[in-house]
Amino acid sequence: MTRRAIFVPPVFILFCFAGLSLCQSSPAGPENITAIHAANLIDGVSAEMRHNVLVVIKGNKIDSVTAGGKAPAGAAVISFGPQVTVLPGLIDTHTHIFLQGEDPAEGGYDIQLLKHPSSFRAARATVSARRALEQGFTTLRDLETEGAGYGDVGIKEAINAGYIPGPRLFVVTRAISVTGGYPLEGYNPDIVVPKGAQLGDGPVELRKIAREQLENGADWIKVYMTHRSWVDKKGKLVSQPTLTTEELKAVTDEAHGQQKKVACHAYGGIGLRRALDGGCDSIEHGLDLDDAAITQMVEQGTWYVPTLAVYYGDWAAENTPDGQRDRARASVHEVSFRKALKAGVKIAFGTDMGGIPWTQPIAQEFDKMVEFGMSPMNAIQSATSRAATLLDKQGELGVIAPGAYADVIAVAGDPLAKVGALKNVTFVMKDGKTFKESGDRVIR
Ligand SMILES: [Zn+2]
Numbered sequence: 001m002t003r004r005a006i007f008v009p010p011v012f013i014l015f016c017f018a019g020l021s022l023c024q025s026s027p028a029g030p031e032n033i034t035a036i037h038a039a040n041l042i043d044g045v046s047a048e049m050r051h052n053v054l055v056v057i058k059g060n061k062i063d064s065v066t067a068g069g070k071a072p073a074g075a076a077v078i079s080f081g082p083q084v085t086v087l088p089g090l091i092d093t094h095t096h097i098f099l100q101g102e103d104p105a106e107g108g109y110d111i112q113l114l115k116h117p118s119s120f121r122a123a124r125a126t127v128s129a130r131r132a133l134e135q136g137f138t139t140l141r142d143l144e145t146e147g148a149g150y151g152d153v154g155i156k157e158a159i160n161a162g163y164i165p166g167p168r169l170f171v172v173t174r175a176i177s178v179t180g181g182y183p184l185e186g187y188n189p190d191i192v193v194p195k196g197a198q199l200g201d202g203p204v205e206l207r208k209i210a211r212e213q214l215e216n217g218a219d220w221i222k223v224y225m226t227h228r229s230w231v232d233k234k235g236k237l238v239s240q241p242t243l244t245t246e247e248l249k250a251v252t253d254e255a256h257g258q259q260k261k262v263a264c265h266a267y268g269g270i271g272l273r274r275a276l277d278g279g280c281d282s283i284e285h286g287l288d289l290d291d292a293a294i295t296q297m298v299e300q301g302t303w304y305v306p307t308l309a310v311y312y313g314d315w316a317a318e319n320t321p322d323g324q325r326d327r328a329r330a331s332v333h334e335v336s337f338r339k340a341l342k343a344g345v346k347i348a349f350g351t352d353m354g355g356i357p358w359t360q361p362i363a364q365e366f367d368k369m370v371e372f373g374m375s376p377m378n379a380i381q382s383a384t385s386r387a388a389t390l391l392d393k394q395g396e397l398g399v400i401a402p403g404a405y406a407d408v409i410a411v412a413g414d415p416l417a418k419v420g421a422l423k424n425v426t427f428v429m430k431d432g433k434t435f436k437e438s439g440d441r442v443i444r
Helices: 012-020 108-114 118-134 151-160 203-215 245-257 269-277 291-300 321-343 364-371 376-382 385-390 419-423
Strands: 023-026 033-041 050-058 061-067 076-080 084-088 090-095 137-142 168-171 220-224 226-231 237-241 261-268 282-288 303-305 408-412 425-430 433-437
Touching: 076 084, 090 118, 090 385, 118 137, 118 151, 118 425, 118 433, 137 385, 151 168, 203 220, 203 245, 220 245, 226 261, 226 269, 226 321, 237 261, 237 269, 237 282, 237 321, 245 261, 245 269, 261 269, 261 321, 269 282, 269 291, 282 321, 291 321, 364 376, 364 419, 376 385, 376 419, 408 419
Parallel strands: 033 076, 033 084, 090 137, 137 168, 220 261, 261 282, 282 303
Antiparallel strands: 023 433, 033 050, 050 061, 084 408, 226 237, 408 425, 425 433
């Protein structure tokens, strides 16, 4: 998505290098065995915190999870005491590693497409990926490169091959919208400027775009079903619809035929209705969900990725059209979220990181979800087992259970008492390899 975001501090580079000293990598071959003693464990599925649990990891998978017990002979042992909580690696289902905030003072969104070479953007994307992993996010669904082409496929391959550290990535590549449905905008029409998404019109052209993106490595397809929004004469938030239902159906039909899913950016109104009628698998943002939309989402099993926090800071000045829009968006968003929660819509954790600078804590989204009525355990499950289900990886990701990938984190404190503890990640293991360790870790 695009929306303005806040100032990127000049200490950014310094901060990243400081981060390096925190990060280590211990190779885990297929025979390596690690045993984790957890005084407190949130396993991603159970309704309650578990205590005094032994997690045995063989290679890159969890082998057993038992109450108490002794570590196997020869295992490397890690013990986390009573002040620490162990969890599955977290999952953010809405990020943009190729986007670095949208602060106008920094050149905003446009400068990133107009002036930065793709190598510069790729270099920064590796830093974004690393920052996510440092914060305990071992999996991301990255929802488009914002004009950086198929760069996400390359970053994913580099992570998987072990050249750079980063989360598991599920990527959408370029994303799809229609003519007039995505920036860059507002330039002399006689000058061809790059677009942040791949634009097309008509079912034939849009199906061809979907085929092209899938051929080139898209794990998901992303479609913009609404674009600009404004406050009308009656004070109501209105969003510009983009694809017709017929156009969207060409995309969803193509994706579903290849057993891939479609994530749809939609705020509300006509565009949201078309998104649901056209078979979108997840609604991104969904600021303005009316009762009919919520009912339809429950009936169809559509996912809701609300990305709350990004809409509650950095508003434009109050008495400007943009300022009115920002306030209108926030006021309906909370109502939509609370209604969806009550109605039992499937909610997955997503932030829109990149739309906000990667220097901000990803876990701030948990604070907003809990503030708006979700229990801390429900919020955690939205970023673990439930997010894994969205990704069709239930049992493999987002859970501490036998057979799952050994993505394990630890945080200082009790996130069920204070969900903000999820910002204090002290240990990160991905795929059985320890990436970050600090704080309360004891090796015997
Ligand atoms: Zn987005």
